[in-house]
Amino acid sequence: MASSRDDFVIAIRSAFLKKSYQQKFSLLTLIFLSLIVIVLGSFNFKAIQYIKLGVNEVVYRSSFIASIPENYFKDLNIKIEQHLNLYDQFQKNEIELKKLKEEKLSNDFLILENKKLRELINETIQSEDVYAKVLVDKDSPYLKSIILNKGSKDNVKIGMAIVDRSYLVGKIIEVNYTNSRALLVSDLNSKIPVLLEPIDLHAVLSGTGKNHGVIEYTKDEYKEKLNSNEIIVYTSGYGGLFKPGLPVGKIITNDLNKDNQVNFFSDFRQLDYVKIVSYEIGSGN
């Protein structure tokens, strides 16, 4: 019994300390080093922040270059999928185009009316857009995030909204000098104040780590109001983080089991270029 315990201790000691097979460092040294890096990384010392920024810059660029072959296959896969669905998609688009043409007329009127009303109360929304290329978009099981080629030198700041065409896709969570990282709305850690229309309910949209979100923290009557066929989810602008009225996704209420599931408008797999949006509400009061 004692001898088997001795064998175990010898094997463990040897595993940790022995620098065999031309290894420059023992495992124990490197494990301690990684623990030191974890602890130091959690402090916000300036020197550590600069080292982090430097490492991020180099790794993001290298990752972009290393991802080129995989991105090629990814694009190819999407193209083949699109070719196979061409006819079905064309028919859907035809119907949607007719519907949109009708809606556009009434929307134009509403936009003008909204502009006049804002002028009446002396309120203006000024927004600034920065276009950015998506360098890396890894669908990791840990974090759903993308890396953009614009950073602090382009006035990108933490918290800015990321928009694909006119749809919200995420927000900036980390800024380096020439690049930044944005957390997608589908990530588990993403929580966004939203407005559900046409039922006019404020709620919080949470990511699920999958390709859809869920509605949380709303009133109990929410489910009773789900009689409308399609509910559109917009940013509410609460908290002052996002511009109000950015479309995020829609709730399809036909399926009773999935009544709080939000299907995002934007396809996060196909993000090539996005807009980084900052806004300011001006008031004459």
Added chain:
Amino acid sequence: MSSLNKNTLIKSLLFYLPVFLLFLSVLNEIDFNYLKIENFSFNFVHILIFYWTLKNPRYLSYGSIFLAGIINDVVVGIPIGFSSFCYLLICVVTAYLRNITITPNFINDWISFLVTILLINSIQVVSLDIVFSIEINYMRYLINSGFTFILYPFFLFLFNVLENKITIQTND
């Protein structure tokens, strides 16, 4: 003379292929997620490190594994040093297995691999969730571990072929 140079070049390329694969996979996060297969993901890096450090650690140095972990943390966006720690724990297990194993056995290695990735992923999940307050989908981790375990024999076969080639070239 030129064939001698060519042989040396091939020899070096093959020798550094595991390191190249390691850095490529952490920079690129090879996971085939773009195929959009629901609930399918696996950790290629865990397989790679387990196989090569168990089989012959001179192909994959601990220093390069540590560096690969740092790069992986930056790419994935988790606290720096975390993946290095987990990767090195795999190395500890493989070093221990090498010390206690006289005759290598595929089934033993495969079961040890399962225990190792479950241990590593448990440490990752618990630390990220509790210590760093990053919300984690536990089910995805479990699925990831499952597929990593299932795909191990497939990569074992490929790496065995590669290792034979490296051994033949080195002995030439």
